Amino acid sequence: MCTHPLGNPCLLGVQYAAFMTTQSFLNQPQIDAVEHLGSPLLVLAGAGSGKTRVITFKIAHLIREGGIAPRNIAAVTFTNKAAREMKERLAGLLEGKTTHGLMVCTFHSLGLTMIRAEHRHLGYRRGFSILDPQDSETVLRELTQKESSDYDVPALQWRISTWKNNIISPQQAQTQVEDDTSFNQAKLYARYQRQLLAYNALDFDDLIMQPVHLLSQYADIRQRWQHSIRHLLIDEYQDTNVGQYLLMKLLMDKRDGLTVVGDDDQSIYAWRGARPENISLLGRDFPNLKIIKLEQNYRSNDRILKTANRLIANNPHLFEKQLWSDQGLGDFPRIIPCKSPQQEAQHIVGDILRLRFKRRDNFSDYAILYRSNHLAKPLEQALREHHIPYKLSGGMSFFERAEIKDLIAYLRLLVNPEDDPAFLRIVNTPRREIGPATLEKLGIYATQRNKSLFMASQELGFTQQLPTHARLRLEQFSSWLQAMKNRTANENPANLTRRVIDDIAYADWLRNTSKNQKTAQKRLENVQELLDWMARLTAEKNASAGLSDIVGHMALLDIIDRHQDERTIDAVNLMTLHAAKGLEFSCVWIAGLEEELLPHHSSLDGAQLEEERRLFYVGITRAKEHLTMSFAASRTRYGEQLACRPSRFLDELPQEHIVWADEVTRTNSTKTRETGKAHLANLKAILDH
DNA sequence: ACGCCACCTATTTTT
DNA sequence: TAGGTGGCGT
Numbered sequence: 001m002c003t004h005p006l007g008n009p010c011l012l013g014v015q016y017a018a019f020m021t022t023q024s025f026l027n028q029p030q031i032d033a034v035e036h037l038g039s040p041l042l043v044l045a046g047a048g049s050g051k052t053r054v055i056t057f058k059i060a061h062l063i064r065e066g067g068i069a070p071r072n073i074a075a076v077t078f079t080n081k082a083a084r085e086m087k088e089r090l091a092g093l094l095e096g097k098t099t100h101g102l103m104v105c106t107f108h109s110l111g112l113t114m115i116r117a118e119h120r121h122l123g124y125r126r127g128f129s130i131l132d133p134q135d136s137e138t139v140l141r142e143l144t145q146k147e148s149s150d151y152d153v154p155a156l157q158w159r160i161s162t163w164k165n166n167i168i169s170p171q172q173a174q175t176q177v178e179d180d181t182s183f184n185q186a187k188l189y190a191r192y193q194r195q196l197l198a199y200n201a202l203d204f205d206d207l208i209m210q211p212v213h214l215l216s217q218y219a220d221i222r223q224r225w226q227h228s229i230r231h232l233l234i235d236e237y238q239d240t241n242v243g244q245y246l247l248m249k250l251l252m253d254k255r256d257g258l259t260v261v262g263d264d265d266q267s268i269y270a271w272r273g274a275r276p277e278n279i280s281l282l283g284r285d286f287p288n289l290k291i292i293k294l295e296q297n298y299r300s301n302d303r304i305l306k307t308a309n310r311l312i313a314n315n316p317h318l319f320e321k322q323l324w325s326d327q328g329l330g331d332f333p334r335i336i337p338c339k340s341p342q343q344e345a346q347h348i349v350g351d352i353l354r355l356r357f358k359r360r361d362n363f364s365d366y367a368i369l370y371r372s373n374h375l376a377k378p379l380e381q382a383l384r385e386h387h388i389p390y391k392l393s394g395g396m397s398f399f400e401r402a403e404i405k406d407l408i409a410y411l412r413l414l415v416n417p418e419d420d421p422a423f424l425r426i427v428n429t430p431r432r433e434i435g436p437a438t439l440e441k442l443g444i445y446a447t448q449r450n451k452s453l454f455m456a457s458q459e460l461g462f463t464q465q466l467p468t469h470a471r472l473r474l475e476q477f478s479s480w481l482q483a484m485k486n487r488t489a490n491e492n493p494a495n496l497t498r499r500v501i502d503d504i505a506y507a508d509w510l511r512n513t514s515k516n517q518k519t520a521q522k523r524l525e526n527v528q529e530l531l532d533w534m535a536r537l538t539a540e541k542n543a544s545a546g547l548s549d550i551v552g553h554m555a556l557l558d559i560i561d562r563h564q565d566e567r568t569i570d571a572v573n574l575m576t577l578h579a580a581k582g583l584e585f586s587c588v589w590i591a592g593l594e595e596e597l598l599p600h601h602s603s604l605d606g607a608q609l610e611e612e613r614r615l616f617y618v619g620i621t622r623a624k625e626h627l628t629m630s631f632a633a634s635r636t637r638y639g640e641q642l643a644c645r646p647s648r649f650l651d652e653l654p655q656e657h658i659v660w661a662d663e664v665t666r667t668n669s670t671k672t673r674e675t676g677k678a679h680l681a682n683l684k685a686i687l688d689h
Numbered sequence: 690a691c692g693c694c695a696c697c698t699a700t701t702t703t704t
Numbered sequence: 705t706a707g708g709t710g711g712c713g714t
Contacts, residue, residue, distance in 0.1 A: 639706080
């Protein structure tokens with residue numbers, strides 16, 4: 001074993017010494033994983049065991065030692081943030097070495113790249129658009145309005161997404177349905193797909209599904225991509241869904257260059273299609289699969305790990321894992337019973353102030369986690385009272401903001417004249433007094449002739465049907481668009497965008513439509529930020545990036561670095577347990593540990609209960625040094641004051657390693673060694689009376 | 690285009 | 705209970 005760096009025979013060779021000293025060293029299983037070649041590899045990496053380090057070092061190893069060209073390596077993550085961080089770490093490792101052609105991106109971005117190259121086989125034309133879920137909802141609304149006005153569009157959207165995630169075609173869907181409702185949904189699915197093709201547009205799910213079709217239907221395409229991607233590395237493998245699994249399988253085809261890293265105990269996204277069982281499928285589909293476990297945790301102290309281990313031992317496991325740490329036992333994780341959410345919040349805030357005074361660290365080292373968003377409210381209130389800065393995760397992302405979506409819609413339309421959803425979004429933004437009557441006529445004309453709205457709006461055959469004033473306005477808009485479009489080939493994307501903004505007097509429009517000055521200001525800043533990004537991006541890519549490249553990736557948000565404001569603000573982190581995955585904090589509070597909240601009342605049995613347990617597990621393993629868990633004895637829910645029971649998961653913790661604080665009885669003492677079970681019984685008695 | 694009222698619902702959310 | 709939404713009236 002070589003956990004110690006000095007005089008160590010099992011480092012990755014002297015060549016690595018140079019950058020190993022600036023990075024951290026690897027332990028033996030990590031080295032095994034990095035150096036393993038010759039068969040597909042599954043790395044079962046516990047929380048905090050350095051899985052990303054394994055992937056980045058392995059990529060570096062492949063390039064430096066294996067003589068593999070970067071363009072033959074692809075590393076796939078689930079979030080843009082993870083991809084960005086991986087790129088940064090790689091840049092550190094491979095200083096000087098060229099990484100040209102190396103792909104470090106999300107599954108969706110990989111899919112987009114493939115579709116870009118092969119779109120003709122799918123019947124798409126270049127410049128196709130990516131619709132976000134809001135756009136596709138609008139398309140579905142339009143499609144269903146003709147049937148009935150009160151159609152359950154979200155249910156349909158969810159259904160279609162599930163089909164696509166499972167790589168089920170509209171035709172297959174129609175043969176598989178059980179009842180009238182779903183038969184109807186399957187028919188609408190088919191119409192939706194036709195509609196997208198007509199718009200020359202794809203939705204997010206298509207970015208996985210279409211590449212799977214391409215690879216499974218065309219042997220030559222499959223061979224080309226298999227030749228191109230010789231090494232595929234996948235992070236957070238437990239989160240792959242059916243489509244992503246198939247994509248991986250088609251790309252690798254039993255070859256040796258596959259490395260997947262995952263943790264079945266951190267699978268918390270089954271509810272949206274993730275298949276943690278893909279971990280066991282791997283052994284079936286890749287018979288010579290090598291498995292390496294990473295069990296040393298570099299994040300937390302041992303009491304926190306013992307707490308996590310004991311909890312998760314209540315779940316069935318295919319591969320047993322025991323996290324351990326050499327960082328000492330550390331403090332006792334604490335459980336704080338509280339009377340109310342308000343008292344709970346007060347307690348946490350008091351804790352934070354006390355700890356920060358004692359530790360002299362940053363607010364950003366602290367996180368408060370909870371199962372669902374509404375639990376943040378009392379916490380926010382208490383933090384505000386005490387003037388503690390906090391950062392709330394969730395909320396509207398940059399690209400969901402109306403002003404950003406407007407501008408992207410303009411760009412989308414310039415790249416793809418068939419993009420009717422984009423046309424409809426901007427035709428009256430800002431106001432051009434092109435009303436519903438005109439648009440309806442335009443729509444009918446376009447549909448009859450199988451043309452896009454933009455194209456139809458330029459045709460004399462159509463505009464001559466309109467009353468003079470409407471005709472003039474539409475002609476003006478349409479010819480302006482055409483003029484802009486003619487510039488797309490030569491002008492750089494950032495300048496073109498600026499020109500659009502100026503021409504449409506977008507700043508004025510934002511000022512006029514915003515509720516107050518402050519929001520107007522904020523929106524203008526967002527627009528400026530978008531412009532800056534585009535300018536930077538164009539500069540970086542040596543102007544080789546066409547507008548269509550940029551616009552395509554904008555929909556995926558993956559070219560944007562948004563960490564600048566996050567790193568400067570020192571604030572306590574408030575987030576859901578889901579949002580906390582992959583992060584770590586010195587001190588963590590988990591609030592609202594009550595039955596019906598965690599486990600959530602809709603997930604009280606079977607596989608769902610196990611996922612709730614994993615969610616708690618993820619929360620616990622975020623903490624490096626301090627862990628505090630709390631619950632309230634009563635809580636207002638749906639307008640009613642309800643008594644709450646502590647979460648069953650608290651009973652599953654190793655009581656010898658945790659401390660229950662006595663808040664309910666209002667004594668401030670803590671009982672260190674009393675067994676929690678007895679304590680819980682006490683508490684229940686108190687709560688009953 | 691906007692504002693008001695009545696009604697409905699209430700888990701997690703990336704791309 | 706509260707916040708978001710859809711319909712309606714101005």
